[in-house]
Amino acid sequence: MKKFINDPDKVVDEMLEGFLLAHSDKIKKLEGSRVVVRKDVPIKGKVGLVSGGGSGHKPTFIGYIGRGLVDAVAVGEVFSSPSAQQFYDAIKAVNADKGVLCIYGNYSGDVMNVDMAMEMAKDEGIQVDQVIVNDDVGSGSKEERQNRRGVAGQVIVWKIAGAKAAKGENLEEVKRVAEKANFNSRTMGVAHSPCIVPSAGEPTFTLAEDEMEIGVGEHGERGLKRMPLKPADETTQILMDRILEDLPFASGDEVSVLINGLGATPLLELYIVYRKVANTLKERNISIYKSYIGEYVTSLEMGGYSVTFTKLDEELKKLLDAPAKGIMFKE
């Protein structure tokens, strides 16, 4: 296992220490709880936004803390959920006078713990709600959409909800746009190389030298299909076909495109992928309003990428364009 780490069991603590040293002007850690918050929470007149999940997806989650984005993040061990207590601490820390919305990916551990945290918060009279992101087309049929995992689409949902919350809108309104952004987002990933969770020391999956996995999850979960590695255009077409038919996206639609590197895949390759995406969408008369190309939700050093389309209307476009000052995401 070749990694630049110290103790495999301390990677999250040491990474967190690094974040706090680097960004102490913008974030702080809650006393006694592995929760990172915007330095100025609770913010009066604003719905508090909470996210969180396992570590290993940097810049997700901490990188999205900031003005016009997320206010608090519960930090789990690598690829495992934070506790209910952590989510509760996060909710409490950002609760001012307009309630709190939790926005996170659909993983059973996270869902269970946020549910418990919300119960605890409600018992104290805190107004709290949630939007569970489930954009991953590779993780279940359309009929069981509610069981799908949440992957790179989370970034779009945080951005949209963050912008709405920054305007001082109420909890119902922030939830409404977050749900719209989630419903309108579809993602599909592919990988040719696994990652290694430090404490496990073993690759999350194995693929032959000429194989790739279509529909892979951001923790290396099995996807839809293993097949021989194909050229980038063909691979991207496979992903796009599934995404486009799922919403479905139609001629005349306007979308945002997010090409997300899963870790080891060079930007050079992501732009080759974007080229194919842009040309294909043009052929289908779907116009790209905004594009994001880079590493947004990674899986340690996994080799692969995902493609996310979000169907936009006037409201979502304005919210996407609104200012955002995250640690690692700026608009």
Added chain:
Amino acid sequence: MKKFINDPDKVVDEMLEGFLLAHSDKIKKLEGSRVVVRKDVPIKGKVGLVSGGGSGHKPTFIGYIGRGLVDAVAVGEVFSSPSAQQFYDAIKAVNADKGVLCIYGNYSGDVMNVDMAMEMAKDEGIQVDQVIVNDDVGSGSKEERQNRRGVAGQVIVWKIAGAKAAKGENLEEVKRVAEKANFNSRTMGVAHSPCIVPSAGEPTFTLAEDEMEIGVGEHGERGLKRMPLKPADETTQILMDRILEDLPFASGDEVSVLINGLGATPLLELYIVYRKVANTLKERNISIYKSYIGEYVTSLEMGGYSVTFTKLDEELKKLLDAPAKGIMFKE
């Protein structure tokens, strides 16, 4: 060779097409030359800034085109220099009324081609000069500093010079601050895994399962030493010791810190490295004015990172803080 590409001989053209499709609001390609420029060049009243080099280092070079940064980039094949003609085309495209400065890394091919391009430009009466960045402590002794390679320190030099040029200062002044930023910058890298140049299909180097290379170059050039892989803190200490004694950096200094991922190394690890750097600098009474942590100058999917310190004075601090609107670098 597991890569998401189409034809190995077309990766640069296809990547470039992707960039132009994604960022057509900010950049354009020169007709008939593989040169990418800010859409609004030539810009009256501003020194034009040109860079360029081999591809495979994204976000370097194209990602740094923008307001307060670089104006034109000559785009070479993967890990090989653009031609003299390309650099000449770039110089010509950005030349308005205050001359042009070329800022790029010290590699013999690039130096030869920029020299030729500058001669061609001067023959046409264009005022042009250059700063050759040589921040890589791992590539030669202090006595032969002029032979050292240019690596991640380029980012700092572009930022400083870009800010100075944006103020409308003259060529001598822009060159002066660029030289100061270069002289004050020291970088050292380490890698545990190679990258593969698409057209070659072979790893740039091989290391045993427990080895790392200290002082590695951004194209996989041999460094100072191979040794068994050590914990992140120890590895980082080795890099820092060389960097600190080289300038030398001293108690009371203020610096910027750039922890640069070379490709496959997760952000989680880069923050563990930053933790060590920040704690060590504190012990030595060197204060961090600004820090950059992420992928700034990569080497395709190489596994490794580099550490760059730049000694700052009041002038450099102001220039670092000035606004910048690059495609992939914002301040």
